Amino acid sequence: MAGSRILSGVQPSGKLHLGNYFGMMKPALEMQEEGEAYLFIADYHALTTVHDAARLREWTRDVALDFLACGLDPERTAFYRQSDVPEVHELAWLLSVVTPMGLLERCHSYKDKTARGVTPSHGLFAYPVLMAADILCVQSDKVPVGRDQxxxxxxxxxxxxxxxxxxxxxxxxxxxxxxxxxxxxxxxxGKKMSKTYGNTLDIFGDEKTLKKNVMRIVTDSAPLEAPKDPDTCNLFALYRLLAAGDETEALAERYRAGGLGYGTVKKDLLERIQAYFAPMRARREELARDPEAVEAVLARGAARAREEARRTLSRAREAVGLPPGAIGREDTP
Incomplete structure (x- = not known):
């Protein structure tokens, strides 16, 4: 719908990889073209699994640098840290008093994470309530998510x-x-690219490591001369993310014709990854030299989000019978 308010969030959980970029970041950046966009770094959510203060600070900084380097426009997107909008947390409490326990008990994310060994906690269990507060505090119309969310x-x-x-x-x-x-x-x-599986191709990491990992991509054992099926090949699935449609079709024809070695495709894929992200890498290095400018972007985004969140929280407090309290104070980060 025209003029929609769209919200998305990303947890600071490690180095940016191809799966993050094409699975979440690129769609989030496209929000800028579709309506009024809000994008937050979910550092409070990350506390359910990240318990190292230095690492959380580093990864939060990395997310900010990555998004700005990859094309986020802070004039069109309110980009902020979740922890810089404290109204979210008061709203989470107001929502929690109407949230049935059974609703949270049915959430599969809690079950999945504890099954993978994450220590159960109230924060992990109540994660959906805080997520609800993130969404509702800025009165979002649309929330782009994966099917698992x-x-x-x-x-x-x-x-x-x-x-x-x-x-x-x-x-x-x-x-x-x-x-x-x-x-x-x-x-x-061949599994879904994830830090959990240790199978990633990091975008802004060491280029020697990137080359080593590209060369490790699993393929079948078909001989060089044999025809190959591009639709079942991990290499081809990665290639098509970075190539134009006619280039992708040309490579598919070479697969089916036979005589194409996987080593040749891996070298081409590596070159395409390097070329695609080279301008973003240069921009990221420039941004990293000016941390105060990055902080200023996050502060401006938080001020925009807080303005909306204050209005929402004020209405919610009044609705439940609480006084306006500190809603009007000017302690923006």
Whole structure:
């Protein structure tokens, strides 16, 4: 819808890789063309799994540098740290008092993470309530998410509807936006690219390591002269993310004709990764030399988000019977 308010968030959880870029970052950057965009670095959410203060600070800084280097325009997108908008956390409490336990118990993210060995905590269990506050505090219309996060947006709608029913109309009901065009990027072992699996191709990392990992991408054992199926090849799936349509089709024809070695495709893929991200790498290096400018971008984004969040929180407080309190104070970060 024209003029939509769109929100997305990203956890600071490590170095940027191809899967992050094509799976989340590129779609998030496209929000700038579609409506009023809000994008936050979810550092409070990250605390459920990141317990090293220095690492959290480093990864948060990395996310800010990565997004700005890859094309985020702070004039069109309110870009901010979650922890710089404290209204979110008061709103999370107001939402928590109307959130049924059973609703949280049915959330698969908690079950999945604890099954993978993440220590159970109240923060991990109540993660969907804080996510609801992130979304509702700026009155988002649309939330682009992967299918694994769709349930959390549905929880947000349920909680907002329950609050509105009990206390009066305060919140818009946001809609999850599942983008089928968003790429599922294979890692070097053929599984979904993920830091969890240690199978990533880092974008801004050491180029020697990138080359080594590209050469490790798993392929089948078909001999050089044999025809090959591009639709089942991890290399081809990565290549098509970086190449134009006619280039992709030309490579597919070479696959099917036979006589093409995987080593040749790996060398081409490496060159394409380096060329695609070279301008972004240079921009990132420039930004890293001016940390105060990056902080200023985040501060401006937080001020914009807080302006909207204060209005929302004021309405929510009034609806439940609380006084306005400190809503009008000017302690923006």
């Amino acid at each position: 769709k349930q959390h947006v549905e929880v947000t709608r349920d909680v907002a509807a329950k609050f509105n029913h009990q206390f009066g109309e305060v919140f818009r009901l946001p809609a999850p936006e599942i983008r089928d065009s968003v790429a599922v990027v294979p890692g070097i072992d």
